[in-house]
Amino acid sequence: MDIPLDFLFNPKSVAIIGVSSEPTKLGTVIFNNMLSAGYEGKLYPVNPKYQDIHGHKCYPTVSEIEGEVDLACIVVPRQFVVDVVTDVGKKGVKGAIIITAGFAETGEEGIKLEKEILEEAKKYNVRILGPNCLGEIIPNSKINLSFAATNAIAGDIAFLSQSGAFCTAVLDMSLETNLGFSHLLSIGNKSDIDENDLVKSWLEDSNVKVIGAYLEDVKAGRDLGEIYRQAGVNKPLIIFKPGESAESRNAISSHTGSLAGAFEAFETAMNQSGISVAKDVDHMFNLLMSYSWSKLPEGNRIAIITNAGGPGVIATDFIIKNNLKLAALSEQTKVTLKSKLPFNASVVNPVDVIGDADVERYKNALEIVSEDTNVDVVIVILTPQLITDVQETADVVINHIKVSNKPIIPIFLGGQYVSLAMKRFYENKVPAFRDISSAIESIASMHRYNQHLKFKDTLEEHKETVVSEYLNQGKYINEVKALLSSDIKALPEDLVMKLAQEVNIDLPKQVVVSNIDEAILFAHDKYPVVLKATTEGIVHKTEKKALYLNIEDEATLRSSYSELESMLRSENAGSTNILVQEQIKVSEEIFIGAARDGGSHVYEEGNKGFGHLLAFGKGGIYTEVYKDIEYSLVPSTKLNISDALSKTKIFEIINGARGKEKLALGALIDTILAVQKLVLLYPCIESLDINPLMLTEDRAVTVDLKIFIKE
């Protein structure tokens, strides 16, 4: 199998440029790391100052090396990097890791330098990892081309980090828990090779079981989701990305913007693709460990075995909080437990084997409970009591895991005394925990992932919207594009109406009239009606008396019409045309919005951003108060949307709470799908707000729609 980044992960020969005689210099550290990793290919130190170094022949330049070179590792001062890249290119080297810092991360001059390097590399088809990175560790290839203080343990986790520091912290954590990596890469400024290249490669690599990534920004977010979805393999991908609270979200303009920041777009995109989002460092590490070492739970029914009541109750709280269930043990299980446990033990879940439980009692309980078909996961809690043999109990758990087909997760509470048991667990590759909440969060994450695997195929079958079919195909695309600039701009009302009609958004019946007779003709079978000024520039209609509500009969229509008309005259409005509209009765007010993450070309490959995030939930005056909004990313299927919608709190009312009539859910979903179609027909739509949409038992009427465009 040809892995596209083979030159990076499995090079037959490596040149390190910038090795010196000083032992603390980074080049030397990397050279020594490579030697102690036991690299079996050809290793060439390069430095024009030396002929020999650390007992190896040293080359003045890469091009002067006799044999082929697959990979170069560049550790020279930044002003020399361009020349080295040229030399590397001329030699025909396939890739270069640039450790050196001082480029795009430091400002303008650095950005310029980095650009030069990239141009040079492209000229010779050299792929670049970095610059400004820690390097890479590939235990299976016996490669440690990094300046990390230690090597990594070999395993099946592929991990990439946009921060070198984060990489070393994870590495240090992994040594303590014996967690192994297939790849550990620091991608630095990711000027060329980025998370998408690596994830794509690792999804195809059968030696990789779990992929983890620490990202500070996402390069081409839509592509990442697509890569993961299209690979179609069952390989968990866990991403940790801080910046949730960043001020950046304040920079977004529209109403939708303030609700849907970049973090929501990221999170929605990840969830929709089945990628797990970790919420902090520990959480990410625990997930890497759990996915690497544990079986996946088949369901959400958790059994607890404990030698103390309190921790059982605590675990129950966290199980409920994480949307898991306390398993209901079968009668048979209870009878068998009763026969094996002392009289005062509890044989309902949580199973309490009592403080004086010895190894045998834990063993019996574990065997019986894990056999129960009502149980998907078994948690084994231990507190170090006088009689407890912590280490032997650990061995019982370890041995049982080897023969069981269910995840068995030990939680040993304590410090010094249980640390020896933890060591035993880690040596045997058992994901074990010292705190209850972390353990249960990890189980919940694995359960969600497994749910996603089951849901995935259903989703693929329901794939309705093919982006390319709609992209820029709007009837009025030229008219809209003519208005486009680099500033955010609101579309004029008449164009908004045309767009809404194009995608069949249900609008109040209305007509623009120039005299009272036309108004009366339109209104006669539609009372109550509303009168509105149509003139541009009068944005907040109520403030200027340009809006008349609740017109119940012809007399009121006449008087309101004449008042509005005189106002328009006295204001010297460009036109005295007036909009007559059926008044929609107040019902459940719903909000629908769309906000684009990225530019107007976001749907074309390689562009930054996730595309349009659809947002929907409670509208009206409570929109901002309750922020009862859920998200779905374009392209979404009907299933995605109804799934997200069912997570809003207002769904309870839409669905007919407490004996009330159900509202027109189907019409609401159709409107959201229409909005999705609209932003694809016109990807230059930067944001869009429907607020309110009036949802009755039979209609979903869009009362107010605003559309903003931007390049």
Place this chain on the structure above:
Amino acid sequence: MDIPLDFLFNPKSVAIIGVSSEPTKLGTVIFNNMLSAGYEGKLYPVNPKYQDIHGHKCYPTVSEIEGEVDLACIVVPRQFVVDVVTDVGKKGVKGAIIITAGFAETGEEGIKLEKEILEEAKKYNVRILGPNCLGEIIPNSKINLSFAATNAIAGDIAFLSQSGAFCTAVLDMSLETNLGFSHLLSIGNKSDIDENDLVKSWLEDSNVKVIGAYLEDVKAGRDLGEIYRQAGVNKPLIIFKPGESAESRNAISSHTGSLAGAFEAFETAMNQSGISVAKDVDHMFNLLMSYSWSKLPEGNRIAIITNAGGPGVIATDFIIKNNLKLAALSEQTKVTLKSKLPFNASVVNPVDVIGDADVERYKNALEIVSEDTNVDVVIVILTPQLITDVQETADVVINHIKVSNKPIIPIFLGGQYVSLAMKRFYENKVPAFRDISSAIESIASMHRYNQHLKFKDTLEEHKETVVSEYLNQGKYINEVKALLSSDIKALPEDLVMKLAQEVNIDLPKQVVVSNIDEAILFAHDKYPVVLKATTEGIVHKTEKKALYLNIEDEATLRSSYSELESMLRSENAGSTNILVQEQIKVSEEIFIGAARDGGSHVYEEGNKGFGHLLAFGKGGIYTEVYKDIEYSLVPSTKLNISDALSKTKIFEIINGARGKEKLALGALIDTILAVQKLVLLYPCIESLDINPLMLTEDRAVTVDLKIFIKE
């Protein structure tokens, strides 16, 4: 100073009843633990089987001991415990720790036995700790009367646990972090000495700096809050109590009940008294460590010093999430930092000292940043980079903490490599963390506690409601009590009205009439009005056409009246009297409720429960949807209530969101205070719902009020 539980914490002589020759028996373990703790008082083993044991003279009974005995520790089989207690009583011993299990926790027979023991103990004025407990460790008194596997380190934390297992887990954790205890007690079934006795004693004990408690149930909750408040000392109390998700809350009857379970009552009571509630084991442990070792933060402005960008961003996220602030460093600080740090370092908060930071650079940054008057807390983040000397950096932090008057909290990310630094921190009593979220949660908790200390005095000044002044003083108390039974019962509508008027709850103007003329007379200046049937038994008025809304004029009043009257006749209702009421215009719908935790005597000392929990927030159809409800416990001051109210989301609208008029907040608070008065005048009120209350710009009108009573 006479500490009431001195016989328990500082006994001059101790008898252990049930010491045997077998080394693994609990009595022997405790005896040996006491010896190795270096107890300096007189220690008497008691067992009729032996004359000598482990080289000590053994006594057949306690009464045969020559000298005085302050404390007995009973470890005999359960059937012998009563007799031993009698013997202990006769000897004049002040207290007994009963280790033996098999009492109230095992069912009926055990409950009976435990009762017998207590009766016997009371006869002789012997105080009891336990039964069914691990015992106690009092390091300062060199006492280890427990069967824990190890002794505790001496310190200033007093900790009690309702679970022996939890106690051993905390003990094991404390050994790893070098955390010291003044007291470590397992209270078992707390048949006599309970959390309130211990907390009261520890609040007075100057050797105790922090109090921690693990509770599975709270014995007399109102008293606990009172004890803590009345002590008036600045001593943090942290309680961890699982059971948040217990099914118990489903057992509660009324509307309020489903929103306010026992856990909310507990949490509100704790918060209102300034007691911290921990959310899991680790959280509790971290708080004990932080309060014991750290200074309290004066404010919420946090500065971060880090050698890596990523973790700085992560920390920022958690700071915002925990309602803390990123400190804005002064210009002077930035200038000084610039002069001491390399060009590419960041001198705005988070201060990034860059990956190659050595000890000196950390030292400089720490000195400069902690001097800044805009900074209340400094977090020092380290990731183990090649150049980093982890342990020396730890020493820099430790030394700076000794001279700084601000909390300095280190977070060292990693595993194996940083564990040595952690050890150094713990040896020097520095609260240090290996994960970012835990550190920041601890800081946030300390900040909240300090805020409470400042708020406390203001609260005491505003103490308006003295419970005893109102208790059972309602005008209609006899009438209400006559209806009382052990079942929940709704008060009849006329009595509800009388009670509401007694406390000046603003109700719609109304009158009960027996003919149409009276109705017309009342309604003439109040249209629109509402007609309602008054007959009992017609509960859901709309379903039976017993409610007529929107009556705008006399003609409609006449026709509706006659329809309603005939319906009542045809239904053979007891009376054809009809209620005419002004119709309150639809405005912001508010919910107010009260639910009693405990029985109708909960306000008398020593009773179980927290009293009435007031609940308020969004009403109408969104009450259950958004559960936008905050709580306040009776007795609450105006300040308590307005503080809680300001935490609801609907407060934004009450307070005049986006240029809208403010609603009648004062009238709303008065109504909540009226409800508080009502439940004190009638403590037999089990629950009460106002839903909705219509809140306009000038009124808070109670449209629907239901009151339920129970013994």
